[in-house]
Amino acid sequence: MTSDYWPYFLALAFILVIAYLAYRLRKLKTDLQAAQLGLERCELTLEISEDVGRFGSWHLDARTNFLKWSDYVFDMHERRHSLGHPPLDKAIRYYHPEDRPLVQMAVTRALEEGADFEFRARILTDNNKEIPVLARGTCQIAGDGEVLGIFGCFVDLSTPEERQFG
Template identity: 70%
Template structure:
């Protein structure tokens, strides 16, 4: 008799725990959807800001030397998105030959020594246009002080006349 009551009690507790977990899962799912909406809103705000402000963001991964460009940086370089993200060496090749040593030095010091940088330089776009830019980079560190990567931005310094490519 006691064992049958115990079985009913355990079944009831299991049912209550299951219902609680289902409700918590729904709440977590709702929170995740809200976070996704907020992330989408932030992404759209960033894209609009980049377009209006004529700036773009980028990131270099110190371990892989892979570069991630925002859409506006692709546009500044007149690089087709389907070509994908460039590796660091290829990204530096977009700079005017006279500016490359300065750029390579700044990026090397950032990756090796954790030195932030800011410089003005010229990039040569995929279509052969020259575009003056301001580039700024700041290092990201792990808990041991090692450089994980560089976050940065480009600001398009061209005049409306210079932007009339072609």
């Protein structure tokens, strides 16, 4: 007689497992939505902070050499967003010619040795303005010591009179 109930027991167990998995999936979806809202709030806070604090952030992926600028970095360079993020060599060419060797050396050392950097330099905007900046870069390093990328920021050192972004 007990063997007659075995298929019903398995069906009930299967239904309970599916119900539990459906519950967990809904919970994970809710948690993901909450995390996305938190991320959006953080991004907005960063954007506001960058504008008020006159700094911009950037990230260089060491594997692809893909560079990503924040909106304020685009504004500092007076680069149209429609042009997209510049390749690394173009980004370095935004620096004053006298400052480029320093920049190239700092980026090369960071990518090869994982060395963080900080320096003052001048950038030349797309509208031919010269802006003094403090540049800082911190390496993102994998567990095996490989440099994955560089996170950095620019601090705009210009005076209010010099700061007339277009």
